[in-house]
Amino acid sequence: MWRCLRPTPRHAIFAVRVLIAFAIPPFAFAHEAHPDHAVAASTEERAFLDENDAAMTKMMNGMAAKPSGDIDRDFTAMMIPHHQGAIDMAVLELRYGKNEQLRRIAQEIIVDQLQEIAAMKLAIGESVTETAPAPTQPAPAAAAATAPHHSDMQMNMSPDQMK
Template sequence: MLPRFLKSGLAPLAAAALLAFAAAAAAFAHDDHHPVQTGQTAEESAFLAENDTAMTKMMNDMAAKPSGDIDRDFVAMMAPHHQGAIDMAVIELRYGKNEQLRRIAQEIIVEQRQAIDAMKLAIGEPVTASAPAPTQPGPAPAAAHDHAAHDHKNMSHEMKN
């Protein structure tokens, strides 16, 4: 059975739209993920360079070699994806000025770390010790570390139930 738009004679229009979308995507893929701007500040250049590095690392790390265990392969691909979000959020905290976006970036860091830990726990891998984001000075306060350890124990307990 043909889709309704093919029966109505819209197939050429749909094909043209699909081709235009594919051409735009291909053109974007050849770009450095950001438009060249004249008069770019040193801060903007540093932001874009760090973001490009984070994106490249994420994409490379997501290309995990299949292990034969679908669950482990899923975690091997998704953990770098979530880490990429963390890395980009840290860059926002380093350079961003908008307080609302900075709060969102902080939430991304917390939530994505929790997602990585939950995935690791689900396949029996140890979780990474919590540490402050690189935009924060010094080690994490003991109370924050104790709270994070408590959260990990709760996550592990909840996943077993």
């Protein structure tokens, strides 16, 4: 039984190939993840790129949670900012995007990710605000004072403002 677990040169070569496969893509695609803002075609695209960079930075900083010793809490501490980042980026698609199919997908992303965030919070015993407005809709006056903000970005917009 232990014989199959003994490393051989074939195992070492396979391990090196796996490491290379995972190491090269981040370097090869690093430039693609953040396009050069100097080539932005319009003020609107520049605004989109700037806001998207801010959303990505916020998400990555939020995902860098310190371990608490509780795997479930650590998982949610990293996943909730990840899901919130998806929401923030979907809001930007609604604000700046023109493709109706992508705008519908962005709306679905927002709903799905909000539901998953709520489910994760409930799973670890945190409370969830039931009356939080959709992030792209204006908050009712009473709920606006008590509802938590889903993002630092201005997401409480009317549909006309998103176009």
